[in-house]
Amino acid sequence: MPGKELTAWLDEYALSHQNPTNIIIHKICVPAITLTIIAMLWRLPIIPKHIRNTVSIGKSGLINPSLIFVPVLAFYWNLSSSMAIGMTILFLLVIISLIIMEKNHVRIFRLALIIFILAWIGQFIGHEIEGKKPAFFKDLQFLLIGPLWTLSHVYKFFGIDY
Template identity: 60%
Template sequence: MDNATELHAWLDEYSVSHQNPTNIIIHKICVPAITFTVLGFLWSVPLPKAIRQNLGYLLSHFIPLVAIGPILAFYFRLSTKMATAMSILLALAMMVLGIMEQKSVRIFRVSLFIFVLAWIGQFIGHNIEGKKPSFFKDLQFLAVGPLWTLASAFRALGIEY
């Protein structure tokens, strides 16, 4: 199976449990929110001061970078365009986290609050849909959800992926 076919297979299978228009809207809001909060959790992992002082600002937050590396590799294997767009979006999210940190926002607490609300939204959406979330079948769908959301944006903008 070539990469484009594999990407479409993942997106098509994810779409099976996302047919109801209300559930789709909920997911287009909640999936990006969950993605942002996971980055927020990773951003909040404390590093020893000695390590932080010897690294540049961005590298002092290498835990999110290391964690998203394999996911981005999966995305690049499926679609260079989508992976590039996702890389830009994740970089913007990390910039927002950096600004939040500089403003002394309690990133972990804010992330936890949004994370809980977004997952409640997800489960409400699946209750409306009448189908279990895709990740109950395969945990890789947790990585496919953001791609599915991005694919919708690509289609709306007329961009092939």
């Protein structure tokens, strides 16, 4: 991804998202997919509890696979500091929500998996309506750009530069 500017990524991503219905579907499904990936990684039991809980809030261990999102934030920072800040805020809000959900004994992984599947079904319905293949079929890197494309609409709405 080196060398390509944020606007070039967003413009290219937007080429396969022109239909108003598909755009609405993506504005719902892209954040849902992003949030559920973080949630599923949060609950993935691949790190031993004694390591997971070395840094914790209550009984919620913070050392977990969702930290894979940190290098993604660094990639976002290279594209746009304001977008990276926005994504970092969202990431932290998701983590806080997951901690609250854990305290309330919500079955996070199951819930996230169901939402993840439904959101992907929505994505493919949107692209069927659009009549174009998803951007990530051309380049897997667009899986990282989708959340920024969605956030860019929020930034435009509020007049925030990126």
